[in-house]
Amino acid sequence: MNVNENTQAQRLSFWEKIYLPEIVKGLGLTLKAMVAPKMTRQYPEERFEPDGSYRGRPVLVLEEEGERCVACGLCSRVCPALAIEVQASETEREKERYPTLFEINMLRCIFCGFCEEVCPEEAIVMSKDYEMVFEKREDGILGKDKLLVPVAQLQDRLAYLRRHQYYENAGPQEAS
Amino acid sequence: MTEPILALLKTIVLLFGVVLPGASACVYFERKISAWIHYRIGPNRVGPLGLLQPIADVVKLLLKEDIVPRAANSFFHFLAPLISIAIAVATFAIVPFGHYIDVGGQNLYLAIAPHTNVGILLFLALTSVAVYGLTLAGWSSNSKYSLLGGLRSASQMISYELSLGLALVGVLMIAGSLEVNEIVQRQAAGGWNIFYQPLGFVIFLVAAYAETNRAPFDLPEAEPELVGGYHTEYSGMKFGIFFLAEYAAMIASSAIMATLYFGGYHLPFVPQFLVGLGFETFAPGGLGLALLEVGTFTAKVAFFLFVYIWVRWSIPRFRYDQLMKLGWKVLLPLSLVNVAITGILMLLF
Numbered sequence: 001m002n003v004n005e006n007t008q009a010q011r012l013s014f015w016e017k018i019y020l021p022e023i024v025k026g027l028g029l030t031l032k033a034m035v036a037p038k039m040t041r042q043y044p045e046e047r048f049e050p051d052g053s054y055r056g057r058p059v060l061v062l063e064e065e066g067e068r069c070v071a072c073g074l075c076s077r078v079c080p081a082l083a084i085e086v087q088a089s090e091t092e093r094e095k096e097r098y099p100t101l102f103e104i105n106m107l108r109c110i111f112c113g114f115c116e117e118v119c120p121e122e123a124i125v126m127s128k129d130y131e132m133v134f135e136k137r138e139d140g141i142l143g144k145d146k147l148l149v150p151v152a153q154l155q156d157r158l159a160y161l162r163r164h165q166y167y168e169n170a171g172p173q174e175a176s
Numbered sequence: 177m178t179e180p181i182l183a184l185l186k187t188i189v190l191l192f193g194v195v196l197p198g199a200s201a202c203v204y205f206e207r208k209i210s211a212w213i214h215y216r217i218g219p220n221r222v223g224p225l226g227l228l229q230p231i232a233d234v235v236k237l238l239l240k241e242d243i244v245p246r247a248a249n250s251f252f253h254f255l256a257p258l259i260s261i262a263i264a265v266a267t268f269a270i271v272p273f274g275h276y277i278d279v280g281g282q283n284l285y286l287a288i289a290p291h292t293n294v295g296i297l298l299f300l301a302l303t304s305v306a307v308y309g310l311t312l313a314g315w316s317s318n319s320k321y322s323l324l325g326g327l328r329s330a331s332q333m334i335s336y337e338l339s340l341g342l343a344l345v346g347v348l349m350i351a352g353s354l355e356v357n358e359i360v361q362r363q364a365a366g367g368w369n370i371f372y373q374p375l376g377f378v379i380f381l382v383a384a385y386a387e388t389n390r391a392p393f394d395l396p397e398a399e400p401e402l403v404g405g406y407h408t409e410y411s412g413m414k415f416g417i418f419f420l421a422e423y424a425a426m427i428a429s430s431a432i433m434a435t436l437y438f439g440g441y442h443l444p445f446v447p448q449f450l451v452g453l454g455f456e457t458f459a460p461g462g463l464g465l466a467l468l469e470v471g472t473f474t475a476k477v478a479f480f481l482f483v484y485i486w487v488r489w490s491i492p493r494f495r496y497d498q499l500m501k502l503g504w505k506v507l508l509p510l511s512l513v514n515v516a517i518t519g520i521l522m523l524l525f
């Protein structure tokens with residue numbers, strides 16, 4: 001359809017049509033921006049400290065008795081990027097299992113947090129770690145040695161999860 | 177015999193003392209000012225305040241591989257950047273950086289070609305030839321993006337040259353001379369041209385932006401449509417030369433603007449005042465005055481370069497039909513009107 005009436009160009013006033021006053025206005029705006037305070041964070045010196053809501057590298061929770069993970073394999077199952085591999089074995093205690101192998105391929109992980117959401121033991125949570133640099137592709141596959149993090153360091157995230165995620169999920173469901 | 181040698185010496189001083197440092201300063205401030213406008217800080221890692229950034233840039237460009245596409249015409253591919261830079265630098269020949277220094281009774285003029293009686297004409301001729309650099313670059317690369325960029329630059333520069341020339345006619349009518357020094361002296365005596373030719377200056381400014389292919393008229397290298405425009409197929413230092421040529425052309429046209437409309441090296445009142453205080457060196461021909469003039473001129477040029485960069489980071493690029501419409505339907509009639517008004521006013525007063 002060819003629109004000839006009441007177009008944007010026709011609604012402009014004379015001063016807008018000759019551009020120059022508007023250009024000067026725009027230049028004024030950028031001049032103001034030039035002297036305004038800057039937003040830049042000087043990264044390696046000034047680090048970004050995320051909140052508990054930040055989804056960084058997924059890690060396994062390590063308590064004094066050992067890892068929380070019971071090797072149920074749900075996280076591996078739900079992971080949309082197929083980044084998790086779990087191999088299970090039994091412990092001495094009855095009906096308890098533990099992962100003999102737990103690997104997250106950080107080259108695949110998309111930081112969706114599904115693994116954390118699905119875990120019945122609150123054993124895998126998203127950490128605040130956002131600095132992941134590897135020199136080889138093989139180094140991107142993190143084993144248990146790199147994944148296990150003492151629970152004390154994860155308090156922010158755990159508190160955040162209690163505050164939001166579980167409460168919402170456990171609350172009375174609205175009929176829809 | 178001494179004239180050509182003197183001109184050669186001045187050229188060398190100009191190239192290594194003005195154009196190269198000027199261009200690298202432009203690169204630095206282009207990055208800094210764009211950053212400030214984006215609420216960023218800009219380069220600050222290479223050297224104190226990031227001042228060595230241009231050197232890092234040049235070293236990078238020198239070390240990069242120089243790729244010539246197999247289908248390209250390698251001779252013209254090589255020639256195009258050279259044409260661009262040569263034309264951009266040649267414009268400085270007519271620019272007076274100051275008036276003259278009295279050296280043992282002889283006047284040393286602070287311009288490469290101080291008495292060119294066709295100065296302005298030479299400037300217009302050089303801007304016309306500049307289009308060859310870009311067009312040849314676009315054509316010889318044998319790539320459709322480059323070709324489109326080259327053709328755009330050809331039509332754009334030819335369109336805006338008319339308004340550029342006609343805007344200058346007003347200045348020439350007032351000065352009654354094509355000699356640049358004469359025009360400056362005229363302004364020193366009778367007031368800067370900007371007060372007589374405000375419309376002419378605006379037309380000249382817009383046309384000059386189009387001539388130097390700077391935003392908002394940088395259609396020959398419009399990244400969204402043309403990848404890189406005429407220099408898509410250029411890499412390494414050949415690309416660097418185009419880059420340098422762009423900044424050299426910017427400096428040259430800023431210098432022309434300052435010279436023709438803002439009194440060039442003329443600084444009102446201050447030299448007379450200093451002579452009045454008893455400083456003989458600020459009398460005409462003295463070293464102090466010459467330095468003062470060069471400083472004044474540099475400051476004026478720096479201001480116009482700042483405006484160049486400021487405009488680039490403020491105003492979006494024109495669409496191609498808008499560009500052509502602006503050139504032919506707005507600027508050209510306006511510049512004709514400007515000539516007519518100037519003529520009538522000169523008859524009346």
Ligand code: SF4
Binds near residue numbers: 069075076115120
């Ligand atoms: S981390 Fe959680 S979901 Fe994954 S295997 Fe262990 S217990 Fe199961």
Ligand code: SF4
Binds near residue numbers: 078081082
């Ligand atoms: S965060 Fe998402 S992608 Fe990454 S391991 Fe967990 S489920 Fe897989």
